[in-house]
Amino acid sequence: xxxxxxxxxxxxxxxxxxxxxxxxxxxxxxxxxxxxxxxxxxxxxxxxxxxxxxxxxxxxxxxxxxxxxxxxxxxxxxxxxxxxxxxxxxxxxxxxxxxxxxxxxxxxxxxxxxxxxxxxxxxxxxxxxxxxxxxxxxxxxxxxxxxxxxxxxxxxxxxxxxxxxxxxxxxxxxxxxxxxxxxxxxxxxxxxxxxxxxxxxxxxxxxxxxxxxxxxxxxxxxxxxxxxxxxxxxxxxxxxxxxxxxxxxxxxxxxxxxxxxxxxxxxxxxxxxxxxxxxxxxxxxxxxxxxxxxxxxxxxxxxxxxxxxxxxxxxxxxxxxxxxxxxxxxxxxxxxxxxxxxxxxxxxxxxxxxxxxxxxxxxxxxxxxxxxxxxxxxxx
Numbered sequence: 001x002x003x004x005x006x007x008x009x010x011x012x013x014x015x016x017x018x019x020x021x022x023x024x025x026x027x028x029x030x031x032x033x034x035x036x037x038x039x040x041x042x043x044x045x046x047x048x049x050x051x052x053x054x055x056x057x058x059x060x061x062x063x064x065x066x067x068x069x070x071x072x073x074x075x076x077x078x079x080x081x082x083x084x085x086x087x088x089x090x091x092x093x094x095x096x097x098x099x100x101x102x103x104x105x106x107x108x109x110x111x112x113x114x115x116x117x118x119x120x121x122x123x124x125x126x127x128x129x130x131x132x133x134x135x136x137x138x139x140x141x142x143x144x145x146x147x148x149x150x151x152x153x154x155x156x157x158x159x160x161x162x163x164x165x166x167x168x169x170x171x172x173x174x175x176x177x178x179x180x181x182x183x184x185x186x187x188x189x190x191x192x193x194x195x196x197x198x199x200x201x202x203x204x205x206x207x208x209x210x211x212x213x214x215x216x217x218x219x220x221x222x223x224x225x226x227x228x229x230x231x232x233x234x235x236x237x238x239x240x241x242x243x244x245x246x247x248x249x250x251x252x253x254x255x256x257x258x259x260x261x262x263x264x265x266x267x268x269x270x271x272x273x274x275x276x277x278x279x280x281x282x283x284x285x286x287x288x289x290x291x292x293x294x295x296x297x298x299x300x301x302x303x304x305x306x307x308x309x310x311x312x313x314x315x316x317x318x319x320x321x322x323x324x325x326x327x328x329x330x331x332x333x334x335x336x337x338x339x340x341x342x343x344x345x346x347x348x349x350x351x352x353x354x355x356x357x358x359x360x361x362x363x364x365x366x367x368x369x370x371x372x373x374x375x376x377x378x379x380x
Contacts, residue, residue: 004272005032005089007107008098010041012203013121013147013264017096018045020269024278032086036103039065046074053089055082057103083107088114094272096147097122100205101327102369105129109362112138119271121147123222128320128365130225135359144226145271150219151226152267153245153258161250163228170247170255171219172239172294174199174262176211179238179298186301189340191333199242199262208330209304212343213297217308218326221319224312231312236305238295243285260285303344307351316356317368324372325350332380350375 004021008014014035021028030049035042037058046054046069053075056062062078069076077085087095087107095111096119097104104122111118112133120126126133133139146152150171158166177196178184194211195204202210209215220234237247242262249255260266265282299306304326311322329346332338338346350372357364 001026002028002272003031003091003093004028004096005034005086005092005094006030006096006098007032007034007083007086007104008036008096008100008122009033009045010035010038011098011100012201012206013098013268014096016264017098017268017272018049020265020272020280021049023280024269024273028272031091032089034083034086037061039068043068047072050074052091053077053086055079055086057083080106084110087111088116093117094119094145096272097125098147100124100203102128102324105365105369106362109133109138112140112143115140115143117143117145119145119147119268120226123148123218124323126225127218127221127323128369129362130221131315131319132360132362132365134225139225141226141228145274146226147264147267147271148219148222149260149262149264149267150246151223152270154223154227154248156258156270157246157248157256158227161248165250165252166227166229166233167249167251168233168235169223169227169229170235170237170249171216171223172237172242172244172246173213173216173297174210174240174242175238175297175302176213178211179240179302180295187339187341191336194333194340198240200264202264204334205327205330208333208343209326212304212340213302214304214308214326214343214347216297217305218323220305220308221312231309236297238297239293241290241292243290243292259287304347307344307347311351314356316358317360317364318351318354318356320360320365320368321351321354321372322347324369325376328373328376329380332376338380346376346379349379 034055039061055077059078066076087110098121104125108125247257311318325347329343
């Protein structure tokens with residue numbers, strides 16, 4: 001039996017992970033679950049999957065969860081320490097990092113230090129800390145199993161190939177709901193419009209990131225650290241159909257691609273069952289009648305992609321600043337304070353005001369995150 005801890009179990013990826021585990025059957029069990037504040041859903045999950053422990057970052061919500069689970073044998077832990085405990089839970093064979101944003105950073109470090117196998121969906125943790133983890137010798141790529149569909153595709157296309165044989169990778173992007181639609185005034189885009197993704201069903205934050213192309217920018221930085229690549233080896237290609245999830249071009253000119261329908265359960269299952277593949281009842285890809293198209297990104301109307309490349313090239317604490325400024329800008333867009341087109345403007349202004357710390361420590365990344373959020377709020 002493979003025993004699994006899921007951090008962020010009430011979010012989109014967390015919920016789908018539990019569905020996958022439920023369908024896989026008795027060879028897979030859940031030993032730990034965590035969330036932010038959604039104690040009602042976490043209580044339901046705990047009763048169904050019977051983990052050994054659960055945790056909520058919100059202290060008050062953790063108290064209410066403890067009351068709801070008072071009649072079952074399940075340890076309830078509050079705060080960030082509870083997230084760390086789940087990431088290092090002694091019976092866990094695999095830790096699924098399904099949180100959104102900065103919240104995954106310190107649990108990832110703890111899991112790596114504890115030598116855990118990690119199914120990584122929280123791209124922001126590598127955006128913030130990839131350079132730090134690499135310098136400290138903690139970035140054990142054999143322990144990181146990608147869950148993002150694009151990085152799972154790269155991982156599957158690489159197989160046992162040597163990294164020295166790679167010429168470049170192509171990260172595919174749907175472009176979100178507004179790409180190529182000249183009749184839409186992006187300044188007038190509402191949160192409701194931006195949350196209507198044409199292909200994927202995701203959480204609010206990542207859906208907005210997809211609409212601005214920041215999600216692809218963050219994935220570029222994640223890919224750099226996951227696969228030990230230079231930035232000039234990573235190219236973004238718009239593929240509106242979301243059938244090819246990414247491609248690897250080798251030095252001999254061969255290009256390998258991984259195809260499938262836009263459904264996160266496929267890459268989730270592969271990370272969970274790795275190195276095995278298991279049958280499932282997911283809808284399967286049918287190639288007949290398909291038209292697959294590719295084009296270059298629109299870097300004028302969607303400048304977030306270039307901001308991510310600039311942050312990655314600058315290095316140090318700049319990627320942490322990029323990530324935090326984006327999280328704040330998205331939050332303010334969702335509550336109606338700023339326009340869609342102001343998201344990249346806020347991020348760029350915060351980045352320009354940051355004095356980069358080269359070769360940062362973990363505390364420097366944490367402080368850069370804190371500073372960036374305050375600065376973004378001030379800019380807004």
